[in-house]
């Protein structure tokens with residue numbers, strides 16, 4: 591599906607979108623796209639330090655919102671400092687009309703090394719939400735192992751409890767840009783887990799998604815010229831740099 595067409599669907603079909611908390615951008619009076627309410631599906635992965643995948647998936651076509659947290663273990667109410675037997679993970683809401691679980695899985699495999707062994711905190715997991723996801727994950731795991739000629743540490747587990755990470759871990763890369771946070775009306779807090787704009791910017795500030803994709807959605811996101819220019823410089827600088835924690 592053409593990226594522009596699929597993104598256009600969100601803005602043009604008013605029936606599919608709700609602006610729960612519309613914030614007007616004082617410079618161009620465009621609505622900043624924090625709230626998008628299209629029907630979504632879930633995908634949950636662990637693939638190392640969760641700051642990286644938060645940015646990686648946040649800028650991916652079809653991803654509506656993300657949150658980072660701890661999952662896979664049995665300790666109640668884990669925290670970053672007391673994570674117990676849990677693993678850092680990313681929980682994704684995606685629009686199945688724009689992307690698929692399979693496509694997300696391909697991005698998962700391509701952006702970490704599942705053949706290395708890690709501590710429990712940073713290990714590789716796919717937390718499936720239904721039988722279809724389980725089947726697909728197990729099938730792709732075998733295929734990827736065969737392609738690479740290596741055994742992977744990745745475990746395919748049922749999604750159970752997901753404990754949200756602390757506020758300062760949500761959209762971590764975006765939070766390093768206090769000017770940008772303020773320009774789009776974001777503060778550290780729960781909105782970072784629900785805002786579509788926060789997910790996109792958290793990816794763009796480290797160059798995920800790339801210049802072409804940024805330009806294709808800059809208007810839809812409601813950024814004014816000054817803010818767009820600030821992000822554009824970062825996208826241009828970091829495009830292609832790949833995963834960093």
Ligand code: MHO
Pocket residue numbers: 639640641678759835
């Ligand atoms: N080496 C990183 C790990 C962060 S993470 C969210 C740091 O402490 O800076 O696991």
